[in-house]
Amino acid sequence: MAQPEWPGPGSKRRLMVLWMGTVVGVLILTGRLFYWQVIRHKDLKALGDQWQFVDKPIPALRGSIMDQRGFILAMDQYEFEIYATPRDIDDPDRLAAELGSLLDMDQGELAELLSQRNRDYVPLAREVPLEEARNVEEMGNRLHVAALGMDVDRHRVYLERELACHLLGFATGDNEVFYGVEEFYDDELRGIDGSWAGTGDVIGLQIGIGPTKVTLPQDGRDVVLTIDRTIQHIAAEELQRGIAEYGGESGTVIVMQPGTGAVLAMASYPGYDANLYHEEATRGEPFTDPAISETYEPGSVFKVITMAAALDSGIVDRQSFYNDTGQIAVGGTIIQNWDRKAYGPTSMTQLLKYSLNVGASTLSTNMGEATFYDYVQRFGFGEVTGIDLPYESPGILRLPGEGDWHESDLGTNAFGQGISVTPLQMIGAVAAVANDGVLPTPYVVQRIEQGGQVIKEFHPQPVRQAISASVARELTEMLVETLVGKENLSIPGYTVAGKTGTAQIPVPGGYHPEDTIASFVGYAPADAPRFIILVRVDKPRESPWGSVVAVPVFRRIAQRLFVYLDIPPDEVRMASR
Amino acid sequence: VSGDPVYWPKIRIRSTDGEGQPSWGFSGKNLGLFLLLLLLGSLIVSFYLNQASHMATAGLEVVHLIEQRERWRQDNADLRKQVAEMQSLSNIRRRAELLGFVEREGIEHLFIASPALEPLYQGMPDSIPVEDKDTVEPRPMSSGLARWWEELIARFDSWMNIQP
Numbered sequence: 001m002a003q004p005e006w007p008g009p010g011s012k013r014r015l016m017v018l019w020m021g022t023v024v025g026v027l028i029l030t031g032r033l034f035y036w037q038v039i040r041h042k043d044l045k046a047l048g049d050q051w052q053f054v055d056k057p058i059p060a061l062r063g064s065i066m067d068q069r070g071f072i073l074a075m076d077q078y079e080f081e082i083y084a085t086p087r088d089i090d091d092p093d094r095l096a097a098e099l100g101s102l103l104d105m106d107q108g109e110l111a112e113l114l115s116q117r118n119r120d121y122v123p124l125a126r127e128v129p130l131e132e133a134r135n136v137e138e139m140g141n142r143l144h145v146a147a148l149g150m151d152v153d154r155h156r157v158y159l160e161r162e163l164a165c166h167l168l169g170f171a172t173g174d175n176e177v178f179y180g181v182e183e184f185y186d187d188e189l190r191g192i193d194g195s196w197a198g199t200g201d202v203i204g205l206q207i208g209i210g211p212t213k214v215t216l217p218q219d220g221r222d223v224v225l226t227i228d229r230t231i232q233h234i235a236a237e238e239l240q241r242g243i244a245e246y247g248g249e250s251g252t253v254i255v256m257q258p259g260t261g262a263v264l265a266m267a268s269y270p271g272y273d274a275n276l277y278h279e280e281a282t283r284g285e286p287f288t289d290p291a292i293s294e295t296y297e298p299g300s301v302f303k304v305i306t307m308a309a310a311l312d313s314g315i316v317d318r319q320s321f322y323n324d325t326g327q328i329a330v331g332g333t334i335i336q337n338w339d340r341k342a343y344g345p346t347s348m349t350q351l352l353k354y355s356l357n358v359g360a361s362t363l364s365t366n367m368g369e370a371t372f373y374d375y376v377q378r379f380g381f382g383e384v385t386g387i388d389l390p391y392e393s394p395g396i397l398r399l400p401g402e403g404d405w406h407e408s409d410l411g412t413n414a415f416g417q418g419i420s421v422t423p424l425q426m427i428g429a430v431a432a433v434a435n436d437g438v439l440p441t442p443y444v445v446q447r448i449e450q451g452g453q454v455i456k457e458f459h460p461q462p463v464r465q466a467i468s469a470s471v472a473r474e475l476t477e478m479l480v481e482t483l484v485g486k487e488n489l490s491i492p493g494y495t496v497a498g499k500t501g502t503a504q505i506p507v508p509g510g511y512h513p514e515d516t517i518a519s520f521v522g523y524a525p526a527d528a529p530r531f532i533i534l535v536r537v538d539k540p541r542e543s544p545w546g547s548v549v550a551v552p553v554f555r556r557i558a559q560r561l562f563v564y565l566d567i568p569p570d571e572v573r574m575a576s577r
Numbered sequence: 578v579s580g581d582p583v584y585w586p587k588i589r590i591r592s593t594d595g596e597g598q599p600s601w602g603f604s605g606k607n608l609g610l611f612l613l614l615l616l617l618g619s620l621i622v623s624f625y626l627n628q629a630s631h632m633a634t635a636g637l638e639v640v641h642l643i644e645q646r647e648r649w650r651q652d653n654a655d656l657r658k659q660v661a662e663m664q665s666l667s668n669i670r671r672r673a674e675l676l677g678f679v680e681r682e683g684i685e686h687l688f689i690a691s692p693a694l695e696p697l698y699q700g701m702p703d704s705i706p707v708e709d710k711d712t713v714e715p716r717p718m719s720s721g722l723a724r725w726w727e728e729l730i731a732r733f734d735s736w737m738n739i740q741p
Contacts, residue, residue, distance in 0.1 A: 058647065061650075061654060071661075071664055071665075071666075072657075072661040072664075075657070075658060075661060076654070077654060077655065077658045078651045078654055078655065129655075130651055130652070130654075130655040131655070152647075152651070157658065159661055159662060159665045160665060160666055160667070161667075163666070211636075212636065212640055214639075214640065214643045216643070216646075229666055230666070233666055559683075562683075562684075563681055563682070563683055563684055566684065568684075568686050569686060571688070572686045572688055575688055
């Protein structure tokens with residue numbers, strides 16, 4: 001039987017059309033494929049990565065801040081956020097019972113959270129400490145629960161709470177830093193976060209398939225302070241005690257090594273627990289360190305600077321006398337002594353001992369503007385000290401030739417009025433007298449370490465020779481003499497040099513009629529100073545005077561430092577030389 | 578098929594039977610070649626799979642090691658914090674108070690003049706046989722040094738007696 005012709009007539013064209021259609025179809029599909037796979041490759045890959053890949057940070061720990069003996073004042077710790085994926089939970093009540101006891105949470109509340117099967121992700125607990133997180137993990141493994149997960153984060157801890165809070169500043173959980181050492185040394189303290197980049201599921205949780213790129217975190221460096229936490233504690237405790245005794249409003253104590261400028265303690269009251277900085281923030285108090293950022297008129301403590309200038313410039317010597325008439329006119333302003341009395345012929349030591357404004361103004365006017373202000377600047381007033389802390393104020397020093405300077409300033413500045421200084425500037429200037437005339441640069445950090453290795457070391461930086469060494473020693477002897485007989489400053493066996501100050505507080509149109517700032521700056525042992533202390537108490541209610549309010553605080557701190565620093569009495573020291 | 582380009586793609590099968598239908602019969606040579614290629618392919622694939630699985634395992638191990646390292650870092654940081662808390666000033670003060678310690682209020686220095694310029698302690702003679710070292714007595718102190726020591730002890734005793 002003859003086979004019919006295949007393809008039959010008419011089929012040829014249809015087959016041709018079909019073939020052409022197939023070719024066109026293939027071409028179109030190839031074109032689309034080329035479009036999606038080649039032309040749109042980059043952005044589609046990025047979109048895919050965005051959906052598939054998760055990039056979770058591995059937090060780096062911020063470096064610790066330690067005192068000079070290596071005790072930690074601030075450090076980072078890990079904390080965890082525990083979450084669940086309810087769709088993967090078979091028995092929410094049992095899991096809630098287990099978790100409730102581990103996380104100290106209400107079981108019912110947990111069971112409710114874990115039963116929300118319509119939710120992909122349910123956070124269960126935040127700020128969970130390591131030990132609890134490990135227990136939860138162990139429980140999850142034991143019960144073969146894959147529905148629990150945890151994210152790691154870091155948290156700053158200030159172990160000594162209020163201690164040195166203004167000096168340290170603080171860092172938030174987001175690594176935002178606010179003033180103090182935390183801010184100034186942020187570049188050193190801040191680590192570099194690592195990351196875990198890999199495949200994730202639809203809700204962004206890591207899954208263990210596909211390529212994974214892990215970048216290890218790099219922890220921050222440790223900062224070692226010059227601060228001694230025991231001295232800091234003594235300073236803070238005695239300041240608080242003094243403020244409580246004399247009804248003060250606030251205050252500052254700085255303890256420094258005069259020879260190096262190393263700050264041993266820097267305490268201000270009121271303080272706050274740096275762990276609870278958010279509470280302080282809600283009170284609206286500005287975060288400033290009063291020791292370096294707030295200025296005040298120093299009052300009679302400044303006479304030390306005036307006397308140093310007068311002795312060094314040679315207009316007087318230690319044996320010089322002046323006739324105290326009880327008042328002096330400078331630039332049209334009548335300046336009187338604090339007790340309105342005239343002291344007659346008065347020696348330079350008596351000038352300091354009785355804290356005579358007329359005497360100080362006499363010295364400054366005799367020196368003249370140029371000399372007096374040259375010395376004031378040599379002692380570092382009107383400029384920042386250069387301490388390694390942020391937001392330091394340069395104070396307010398009006399100079400001749402400047403618009404707001406008045407001739408009377410020459411007289412009033414001599415006894416610490418009309419000039420604003422920071423407590424740090426004031427202690428630094430008196431430290432120059434204790435340090436044979438060399439003005440030191442104060443500093444609070446002595447070295448930076450990483451893994452116990454010293455990365456950077458900071459050494460004392462003298463600023464300049466403010467006065468000669470011989471004048472500095474002479475002035476020290478005079479300051480020692482001025483304190484002889486002051487019973488509330490008597491520390492048996494030890495000689496102390498120093499000067500009290502009682503400053504009025506400027507208000508618009510003059511000075512406050514009652515409020516004062518009581519202060520004292522002193523150093524000991526006078527012949528070879530190991531420490532210098534500045535005490536400032538603001539607005540004491542019991543007495544306005546520095547000699548009554550600030551001196552006892554100084555004495556108690558000094559007495560405890562003699563013991564703590566193991567400084568023998570003068571007699572023993574002299575004998576063993 | 579008459580070679581019409583419309584009906585057949587331009588792929589031709591070399592071996593055809595007498596009726597023009599494709600024949601799948603392989604010769605022994607072709608079969609050997611095919612098996613060789615199959616073997617080679619299998620070897621390459623198995624090598625690839627082996628390497629890939631090794632890499633995947635190693636990668637997984639690295640990830641596990643990194644996770645382990647992170648855990649140790651976390652444990653280490655936690656231990657460091659525990660040590661720091663134990664050493665905190667408030668903790669030390671509390672524990673010291675529990676033990677009955679009080680803060681010292683002062684140091685009393687006893688000034689002691691140096692003794693006469695002679696060796697404080699003459700010690701063992703240099704050449705003692707090893708076996709005799711336990712039995713040899715130290716040389717007695719000189720009389721000057723002994724007097725100085727007695728004075729010192731007497732001063733210390735008298736100081737102790739005046740303490741409350």
